[in-house]
Amino acid sequence: MDLQTIENLSVSLAHMSLIVLVLMLLEWGILIFSNYIESKKEGVVSIVSYLVQSIPYFLLSKVLIVGVMFGLYNFRIFELGFEWYYWIIAYLLYDFTVFFIHFLGHKVRFLWCIHGVHHTAEEMNLTVVARGSIFDVFFTPFNFIWLPILGFHPFMIFVIEPIARLYATLTHISEKYVGKHKWLEYIFITPSVHRVHHAKNHIYLDRNYGETFSIWDRIFKTFQKEVDNEKIEYGIMHDELNSESFWHVQFLMWKELWFDVKNAPTIIDKIKYVVMPPGWNHIDGGKRAESYREEAWERRGVKD
Template sequence: MNLTLLFEEMQGKFAFIFLFSVVIEWLVLVINHKINSNKGGLVNLLSYFVELLPYFVLDVFFFGLMVWFYHYRLFDLGNAWYIWILCYLLYDLLFYIIHYLGHRVRFFWCIHGVHHTAEEMKLTVAVRGSFFGFLLTPHNTLWLPLLGFDPFMVLIVDGIAKIYGLFEHVNEHFISAKGGWIEKLFITPSAHRVHHSKNHVYLDRNYGETFSFWDHLFGTFQKELEQETPTYGMMDDKIDGTNLWQVQTILWKELWHDVKTAPSFKDKLNYLIKPPGWNHVDGGKFAEEFRAEALEKLKTSNNQ
């Protein structure tokens, strides 16, 4: 019961910090004319409410699953301080894996890609999500109780991590610093600007939420380069990041068109599970090829 009350109290504090930070940053950016359009921020918030809609029905279901998994847990881990740290580490690893799949599996990209349609970086971008987010996001937390982590512990860790993730989206007007030793351990606003960039050299990099060492370990880290200012949004120029309906639907429409016109069942399946950019004609071109070409151009430019 004490843990339940603690969770409810912390949940309220998380919500206040979240909302207060978003509103203050937005006001400062507007007053100082540091953003091009308020419409983008409005679409961010509306997308957040769109993403929340299924959770009005599914929240109890997901929490019930977590409690059920905990009842059949594989280990009795308890609530010692080091278990909290372990929980946070495993949560962030799961976040990395789910985030990676959100970029590398086209079906999941149709969900996660909504988050990447924002064309400016600010705190409201943190909440830009898809109506179908419930198919992907809960896996960050859902399985941890099966390992023996108390469901309330998991939810509190999730809340703390989300607050950290919120401030990664801070506008560069407030935090413009690049790199440094801290990026050996933690994802910084600079590292996350790279993640949101559509510059070819930055594609599909920096998947961690709190810790960057997963990216260093798995070879997916990219620092922000002095000669390459991030440009936000998606490579698909047909997507208008200030159009709520388009943001929520266009990736699904494009996927449906490709699946429908694919000549074989295998091709239809590949459109669902292959990375964005795959096609049945010539295999397509993936992020790693764009990155390699961009890095080669930068190398050539630096040598001239």
């Protein structure tokens, strides 16, 4: 495969966002028609979030993101070709980076204020994919923007990223249509595995960060399968956040972070509120996801 072919393919895949939007609306319409979803407004908030967050992404992508990638490629460390094995390596590196950035999105409160928007939905369907922060443009490009420095041509990344994004979209499909696939879970992030990631059940908190492959979660011991007798409850651990409110979804966590930083007694504590995991406080250290998860497993007895 030559560079011109790859460039043409990347141009074709540039319309992937439109395909994803069509899939969202199609599934959402079917779920509404079949009375399977409880909150029609939640889907509206997700789609509005998608449209709003697309504006800064569109404005910056051509000038900044693409420019940076080609700039880095000019200083590439290795001279890599377009052979099939380089595509596999590039995809694996991309997917591991997604895993790592995703992990940080749950462990650094400042980043959680961005990524946590995606977790505020209390029902699982494809419209959840659209539920992103208006500040995502400052977070998600780090999944791929650095790869050209290694020698992967930017057009390769422009092919890989939308394909991976389409796969990630399908992992959000409603449980009405897709159940468990136990054998696939050994290698891939399936809809069942990703449902666990979106759960607010204490037993499921901060698990399954992968996008395409589950191998990273298994290596770093963050994998958790869906437990038969633990029905998933979607959303985040926040009693006051309204998942049907665009303002709440986009800005409430920022407002609370600002309140904590402003009222912290020392500079060090102010910084910690920004960089420590959600749940941390300067009084007694707070209670974080791992503590809730451990307690939940202790109540169950033996881990499933």
